[in-house]
Amino acid sequence: MTTPVQLEIADRVATVRLDAPPLNAFDTGMQRALADAAATLEADPGVHAVVLYGGPRCFAAGADIKQLAAFGFEDITGWNRALQQTFTRFAELPVPVVAAVTGYALGGGMELALTADFRIAAEDAVLGLPEVLLGIIPGSGGTQRLTRLVGRGKAKELMMTGRRVPAQEALDLGIVDRLAEDPYEAALGFAHELAAGPRFAIQAIKEAVDQGIDLPIAGGLALERSLIAGLFATTDRDTGMASFLQHGPGKARFGDPA
Structure with missing residues (x-):
C-alpha cells in the first residue's frame, strides 16, 4: 500500500516528500500521512533538521477541489481544523525546517511551505493563495503566516486577487529566501549545515x-x-x-x- 508522504532520515536530516503525483493535492489521506510524519519527527531526537519537498515537478498545487466541493459546513469545519493543526505541527517542530519549492506551490501547498523556517525555490516556481477564486479563503495558516512575512497590505492584495506570484517576485517580497537551480539539493545542503550546529x-x-x-x-x-x-x-x-x-x-x- 502506497502512502502520499515519504519520510527519509539520514545523517540527522529528515526529508518529508509529498508523493501523490501529479499535483500532490491535499486530501484526507495526505493530511493523515503528514500528521504521521510530523509525529515521527517530533518523537525522534536524532533529527536535527527537516526538508519539505514535493518532487522535481511540483511542490503542491493545493487542496483536492472535488473533495472540498462535496463538503458542507460541518464537514469542512472538522477537516480544516485537522489540516491546520497538522501544518502547525511542522511550524512548531523544535528543529529548522527548509522547504524546497519546485513548480507550483498554490493554496495549501504554499501554506505548507510557509510553515518552514526557510524556503528555497526553483527559478520557475510559482506561488500563490488563490482560494478567493473559489469563493473561500486560505484556511491552513495562509492569512496569518503570509501577513507576518510581507505585511498587511501586500498579504491582502495577494489573497484578495488570488494572483500567482513568480519566483523572483516571491524572493523580492521575502516569501522565499533563495532561488536555486536545484532547490532540493540546495535545501538539503543547508539543512545539513544547520543540523551540524548545536x-x-x-x-x-x-x-x-x-x-x-x-x-x-x-x-x-x-x-x-x-x-x-x-x-x-x-x-x-x-x-x-x-x-x-x-x-x-x-x-x-x-x-x-x-
Whole structure:
C-alpha cells in the first residue's frame, strides 16, 4: 500500500516528500500521512533538521477541489481544523525546517511551505493563495503566516486577487529566501549545515523568534533571558565554549543530545 508522504532520515536530516503525483493535492489521506510524519519527527531526537519537498515537478498545487466541493459546513469545519493543526505541527517542530519549492506551490501547498523556517525555490516556481477564486479563503495558516512575512497590505492584495506570484517576485517580497537551480539539493545542503550546529541553541533561537514576535518587547526579552539561561545547562554550551577557548571560534563539533 502506497502512502502520499515519504519520510527519509539520514545523517540527522529528515526529508518529508509529498508523493501523490501529479499535483500532490491535499486530501484526507495526505493530511493523515503528514500528521504521521510530523509525529515521527517530533518523537525522534536524532533529527536535527527537516526538508519539505514535493518532487522535481511540483511542490503542491493545493487542496483536492472535488473533495472540498462535496463538503458542507460541518464537514469542512472538522477537516480544516485537522489540516491546520497538522501544518502547525511542522511550524512548531523544535528543529529548522527548509522547504524546497519546485513548480507550483498554490493554496495549501504554499501554506505548507510557509510553515518552514526557510524556503528555497526553483527559478520557475510559482506561488500563490488563490482560494478567493473559489469563493473561500486560505484556511491552513495562509492569512496569518503570509501577513507576518510581507505585511498587511501586500498579504491582502495577494489573497484578495488570488494572483500567482513568480519566483523572483516571491524572493523580492521575502516569501522565499533563495532561488536555486536545484532547490532540493540546495535545501538539503543547508539543512545539513544547520543540523551540524548545536541543537538546543538553534531550537532556542527558533522559539525566541517565533514566540517573541507577537509579544511586547519586554515579554520577548524575558523569553530570551529564560532561554539563554537554560542553555547553560546543556552539553552543547560546554562543547562550544571549551572549543572556543582551546581552538578559537568556529571549531566546535556538536554531538547528539543526551
